[in-house]
Amino acid sequence: MKIAVYGASGYQGKLVLAELARRDIDMRLVGRNATRLREAATTVGTAGGGAAETAGGGAAGTGDAEQLVADTDDHDALVTAFRGCDAVINCAGPFTGSGPAVVRAAIAAGCHYVDTAGEQLYTKAVFDTFAEDAERAGVTVVPATNDGCLPGDLIAHLLAERAQPMEEIEEITVSHFITGGGGFSRGSLRSAVDTIDEIKAGGLSYDDGGWRTGTPARHTAVTLPDALQPTGVAKYPLSEVVTIPRHIPVRHVESHVDAAVAAQLDTPLTPGIIDSLPEGPTEEDRRTQRFTYLIDAVRRDGLSVRGVVRGHDTYGSAAVIAVEAARRLAEDGAEPGVLAPAQAYDPTSFLGSLAPHGISWTITVGCGSLEVKS
Structure with missing residues (x-):
């Protein structure tokens, strides 16, 4: 290989x-x-x-x-x-x-293809542009095999199976929380600058069979596991909004990040400022970083199911995930075309392979933890 x-x-x-x-x-x-x-x-x-x-x-x-x-x-x-x-x-x-x-x-x-992209519109463009070409060539393309989208997409499929019948799922909400870590790499900041208009607008939501811009957020806060008070969130363009509806018949999908993190992106960044920064977090910074990714599904009758992904070192985790994603395509194959992670990989098997790298996941049924926007 x-x-x-x-x-x-x-x-x-x-x-x-x-x-x-x-x-x-x-x-x-x-x-x-x-x-x-x-x-x-x-x-x-x-x-x-x-x-x-x-x-x-x-x-x-x-x-x-x-x-x-x-x-x-x-x-x-x-x-x-x-x-x-x-x-x-x-x-x-x-x-x-x-x-x-x-x-x-x-x-x-x-060649099969995966990437570490976190740019929502790019992920959608890969699906829209290359599905037929990849299928004709007999290769599999899986964008956004990073620390957030891949485990979030896999967990979403597992919790949708818990919330059967799957067709009764009203909404899925994805929320990312990251603490520590010494900030972003230069590449991540350049991506943010390139997509800053999309970020400020909150990105795409999925509603009733299509992806739409300008849809107001349904939620303003999320209660983290074991937390007593909710944490404010801001609508943010995560790639899970693009991938999840491809394998789950859900009516609405939106994504958030911690409101405090989103506020940091209001600071103007120029190429000169970015070039003056360190290439990325130090190894020690990455070691002390922690992330919690929440995937909350609500059925039409009110039943809620929550998936939680926890780990440390987003950049190191992204490397592990991208390599595992490419290795599995090279060794095991998948249907040709452009696929969401849950369409290309067995969710339980892939998530299990991440445990030795400090990435854990849980699914809990019956935990209401979203605050609806008034």
Whole structure:
């Protein structure tokens, strides 16, 4: 098995390389800059063979890991860089602008594709644009295989099965809470700047068979597990809104983050400010970070079911999840086309594989914890 990593020299990309190396999976580093690719290979200590070269054939230096240089505006170079691999993990954000080129090239090269994207409209665009191409090529594309969307989507399917009949589910609400961690990586901040209008508008909601913008939030607060008081939330564009309705016949889906976190994004960010910041959280920051992701389903008769995902280190968890997602496609396969996580993977099996990495999950029936907007 060989997995290509696009954006291998970035903050998230290097964490993905380290996870591939830990599992002793053969990899190919792909990116825009030969020097940065060599530095990433050296930093991570990846093992492999072959000289580094540009995808067009020119030498780009040597190193321990196979490295190919290809830009997103060069389709042929990208296809060449991915050809011969079983899957591609795309870590190169912002995804809204460059991601479609990587998906297109992976499909043309006959590779399965996953990414660490958290950009809601990009995730929807992958479904809207590439479903037929991927199906014809016999490959599987699963966007947003990150620390939030993949476990949230899998948990949503499991709790929908608990809330049978599934057709009676009125709404599913997804809420993300993160504490500690030293802030965002430069790549995450660039993605936020690129999609700031969508973020400020609250993103998409799913209502009665379609995705819509400008829908007011139904909820203003969520009570966390074991908390005595609710925590304020703000409507936020999470990718679960795009994936969950593809396998659950729900009438309404919306997503939130902690209102205090959302308020931080009101501070204007320029490219110069972002470039002056550290590449991302330190290892110690990541070790002390904690996340809690809630998936609340309410049936039309009022029965509520809650799924809770807990863990630490969002960036490290995203690396584990993306690698596991790519590995499963390469080894086990899935239906060709663009799929939500719960359509591509067995939810219980995948979630169980995350336990050794400190990611836990629970499902509880009968726990009303949402505050309705007045």
